[in-house]
Amino acid sequence: MSKKMSGAKSLVQSLESAGVDVMFGIPGGAILPAYDPIFDSSIRHILVRHEQGAGHAATGYAQVTGRVGVCIATSGPGATNLVTPLADAAMDSVPMVAITGQVPSAAIGTDAFQEADIRGITMPFTKHNYLITDPLEIPRAIAEAFYIASSGRPGPVLVDIAKDALQKETDFIWPKDLSLPGYHPQIEPENQAIKDAAALIAQSSKPVLYVGGGVIKANASKELMQLAELLGAPVVTTLMALGSFPDSHPQHFGMPGMHGTVGAVTALQKADLLITLGARFDDRVTGKLSTFAVNAKVIHADIDPAEIGKNRYADVPVVGDLKHTIAALIPALKAEFTKGRADLAPWLTAMNKLRATYPLGYDLPKDGSLSPQYVIERISAITGPEAIYVAGVGQHQMWAAQFVKYENPRTWLNSGGLGTMGYAVPAAMGAKVGAPDTIVWAIDGDGCFQMTNQELVTCALNNIPIKVAIINNESLGMVRQWQTLFYEGRYSNTSLESKRVPDFVKLADAMGCVGLTCDRMEDVDAVIKKANSINDQPVVVDFRVFRDAMVWPMVAAGTSNDDIKIAREIAPDWDSQEL
Amino acid sequence: MSTHTLSVLVENSPGVLARVAGLFSRRAYNIDSLAVGPTENPDISRMTIVINVESHSLEQVIRQLDKLINVIHIAELKLDESVQAELLLVKISATTKNKFDVEAVLETYGASIVDEDAESLTVEATGDAAKISDLLNALERFGIRELAQSGLVAIERGSGSLADRTLSTQSIPTADSGQADYQN
Numbered sequence: 165m166s167k168k169m170s171g172a173k174s175l176v177q178s179l180e181s182a183g184v185d186v187m188f189g190i191p192g193g194a195i196l197p198a199y200d201p202i203f204d205s206s207i208r209h210i211l212v213r214h215e216q217g218a219g220h221a222a223t224g225y226a227q228v229t230g231r232v233g234v235c236i237a238t239s240g241p242g243a244t245n246l247v248t249p250l251a252d253a254a255m256d257s258v259p260m261v262a263i264t265g266q267v268p269s270a271a272i273g274t275d276a277f278q279e280a281d282i283r284g285i286t287m288p289f290t291k292h293n294y295l296i297t298d299p300l301e302i303p304r305a306i307a308e309a310f311y312i313a314s315s316g317r318p319g320p321v322l323v324d325i326a327k328d329a330l331q332k333e334t335d336f337i338w339p340k341d342l343s344l345p346g347y348h349p350q351i352e353p354e355n356q357a358i359k360d361a362a363a364l365i366a367q368s369s370k371p372v373l374y375v376g377g378g379v380i381k382a383n384a385s386k387e388l389m390q391l392a393e394l395l396g397a398p399v400v401t402t403l404m405a406l407g408s409f410p411d412s413h414p415q416h417f418g419m420p421g422m423h424g425t426v427g428a429v430t431a432l433q434k435a436d437l438l439i440t441l442g443a444r445f446d447d448r449v450t451g452k453l454s455t456f457a458v459n460a461k462v463i464h465a466d467i468d469p470a471e472i473g474k475n476r477y478a479d480v481p482v483v484g485d486l487k488h489t490i491a492a493l494i495p496a497l498k499a500e501f502t503k504g505r506a507d508l509a510p511w512l513t514a515m516n517k518l519r520a521t522y523p524l525g526y527d528l529p530k531d532g533s534l535s536p537q538y539v540i541e542r543i544s545a546i547t548g549p550e551a552i553y554v555a556g557v558g559q560h561q562m563w564a565a566q567f568v569k570y571e572n573p574r575t576w577l578n579s580g581g582l583g584t585m586g587y588a589v590p591a592a593m594g595a596k597v598g599a600p601d602t603i604v605w606a607i608d609g610d611g612c613f614q615m616t617n618q619e620l621v622t623c624a625l626n627n628i629p630i631k632v633a634i635i636n637n638e639s640l641g642m643v644r645q646w647q648t649l650f651y652e653g654r655y656s657n658t659s660l661e662s663k664r665v666p667d668f669v670k671l672a673d674a675m676g677c678v679g680l681t682c683d684r685m686e687d688v689d690a691v692i693k694k695a696n697s698i699n700d701q702p703v704v705v706d707f708r709v710f711r712d713a714m715v716w717p718m719v720a721a722g723t724s725n726d727d728i729k730i731a732r733e734i735a736p737d738w739d740s741q742e743l
Numbered sequence: 744m745s746t747h748t749l750s751v752l753v754e755n756s757p758g759v760l761a762r763v764a765g766l767f768s769r770r771a772y773n774i775d776s777l778a779v780g781p782t783e784n785p786d787i788s789r790m791t792i793v794i795n796v797e798s799h800s801l802e803q804v805i806r807q808l809d810k811l812i813n814v815i816h817i818a819e820l821k822l823d824e825s826v827q828a829e830l831l832l833v834k835i836s837a838t839t840k841n842k843f844d845v846e847a848v849l850e851t852y853g854a855s856i857v858d859e860d861a862e863s864l865t866v867e868a869t870g871d872a873a874k875i876s877d878l879l880n881a882l883e884r885f886g887i888r889e890l891a892q893s894g895l896v897a898i899e900r901g902s903g904s905l906a907d908r909t910l911s912t913q914s915i916p917t918a919d920s921g922q923a924d925y926q927n
């Protein structure tokens with residue numbers, strides 16, 4: 165199956181062979197040869213306005229579809245603009261392939277025009293990367309890149325291709341098989357590990373299912389539901405796992421971590437066993453590590469062996485694909501239960517009481533201004549759990565995690581690991597391309613929105629009608645919250661004045677979107693319904709909200725989860741709880 | 744803290760040294776020495792890495808290294824199960840007057856003179872870290888003008904070989920429309 169063609173044609177043919185249906189990018193000198201065959205290709209190319217947008221769009225697409233997201237850029241500044249989304253995708257284990265043009269091979273190393281060592285730059289935060297100077301290697305590199313990005317623990321792979329390799333004539337040979345002697349992700353868990361895990365679970369009288377984003381990557385929500393109902397234990401879902409287990413399920417205790425629910429944080433703290441599924445003991449979840457869940461044994465199931473024991477010792481490590489792991493655990497646990505099981509009733513009674521005592525909530529602003537939490541709660545209630553919600557980074561992100569009701573996997577997208585402001589608009593664009601028949605709401609901050617809103621132009625021109633709720637508190641709210649709490653209210657450089665400038669409605673209008681505004685509680689429902697009714701254009705709603713709302717509960721950075729506060733200087737009343 | 748010698752087989756591909764070195768620096772692992780060279784297989788290089796870690800994180804180091812796609816196999820070579828050697832080249836101040844004394848020292852360590860002029864002698868020696876450091880101590884009194892030392896290299900004792908045991912010929916089938924097949 166060998167055909168003569170240019171390296172550029174070979175690249176495009178390789179992408180088609182890898183099953184790519186859409187990619188996001190911007191051309192430039194070094195990648196230009198590839199754009200000629202792209203013109204004729206069956207692959208839809210979406211011309212973005214900034215390469216960062218291309219990268220986050222690829223992530224949004226991947227998060228929603230489970231397929232590999234693809235972005236493409238030229239050498240030098242085009243490639244360096246992809247750095248942030250690549251780092252973001254690495255932190256959140258997103259399958260992504262980035263293609264970049266490089267200066268001609270003879271010019272590499274000479275500080276040529278638009279030369280940047282993007283392979284060197286991205287080594288720390290790509291799963292793997294390539295620099296291709298021989299056109300014959302293009303198909304194999306692309307095939308390997310897609311396999312590596314999507315298998316095992318997913319992640320971004322970059323393929324940098326010298327311009328002359330794109331121009332030269334070559335043979336296109338799509339490889340029949342790949343040989344990667346150093347890469348063998350383990351799919352099936354060890355039998356013994358499953359048995360040990362089941363035995364530990366059956367003995368535990370205070371177990372918690374600590375569920376991370378890995379469950380979504382592994383498409384293991386169904387298996388999780390079966391395991392959870394078999395066991396009857398509390399389930400907590402991390403920021404990356406929201407939607408993997410329905411919020412409405414009686415066993416769901418919410419999100420643990422810095423802004424988690426009292427129920428979820430305490431369940432982890434007081435547990436005698438953490439059944440950890442695709443989570444990584446991130447510092448935002450554990451708080452001060454030495455004080456985290458001190459009485460708990462740990463079962464740690466993950467596809468990445470390097471996660472095991474990284475932050476917390478695992479009594480029973482289980483390496484494997486979570487879909488297989490959980491599926492194997494269910495019969496093993498049933499078998500174990502026939503021999504007997506610990507009584508969970510006292511634990512469940514105590515935890516249910518705690519959860520009922522400390523539900524998530526918020527106070528309406530005393531000055532009559534609009535509550536940001538209320539806005540987000542209403543968007544969720546009116547639009548429903550079938551929609552996709554994409555957040556930026558900051559207070560609005562935490563409120564979207566807390567007050568949107570998630571029932572399904574792949575309906576909540578956010579930048580969890582890197583915390584990338586500017587993620588929401590382009591990621592929502594990618595999500596909408598991946599799920600064109602689903603309503604996609606970006607819930608963004610006025611700060612975040614001003615980093616990447618130009619992709620709304622891309623959305624307007626390419627019939628990608630996303631909806632954006634700007635939670636406009638005219639400040640870098642999350643930073644301002646920390647200044648309130650830890651810097652005596654000295655608000656250094658956190659005021660954005662974005663109720664004055666820019667005019668978001670005019671800005672939306674200028675970008676070919678519908679711009680709406682809302683600053684009264686009584687108008688919220690109507691404006692959301694109006695936004696939901698518009699399907700031929702992107703919509704931006706400027707929700708002008710209370711400036712001083714804060715995210716609660718909170719475990720201050722570096723402190724113990726035991727010191728969780730439900731409001732400023734207010735801790736839960738532990739004495740009245742028997743655990 | 745304790746010292747461990749890792750023998751790492753890597754694909755002989757461009758950038759692999761940067762990947763390994765970068766991993767050690769960004770995860771704040773302490774490297775004592777690193778030596779890279781060819782193996783009996785032209786597609787594979789061997790890195791011998793001496794690291795200093797808390798014992799519980801040796802496993803972490805190995806697992807993180809193993810995540811690099813170009814890393815094929817990692818084995819810890821224990822002192823008593825391996826032969827270990829460094830190469831030392833050292834230039835010392837020496838005249839015809841004290842050459843005899845120098846030679847006497849060198850003999851005990853199996854070291855030899857590889858270059859000399861009126862004022863200096865260049866000595867070559869190989870051996871494990873302890874032997875090299877003893878030799879240097881013994882040569883100190885003559886005056887050390889310059890020294891160059893390699894990282895440690897090591898090989899397992901006995902007839903077994905790392906490569907035999909680890910190189911699988913397993914290959915991964917790709918389908919014509921690749922994407923779908925990679926998903927489960």
Ligand SMILES: Cc1ncc(C[n+]2csc(CCOP(=O)(O)OP(=O)(O)O)c2C)c(N)n1
Nearest residue numbers: 558559560585609610611612639640641642
């Ligand atoms: C690219 C980037 N720069 C800076 C930060 C630090 N940071 C975290 S949250 C935040 C404020 C975000 O403000 P806004 O988008 O208005 O959201 P809000 O917190 O007000 O809801 C900042 C500056 C970041 N996370 N990302």
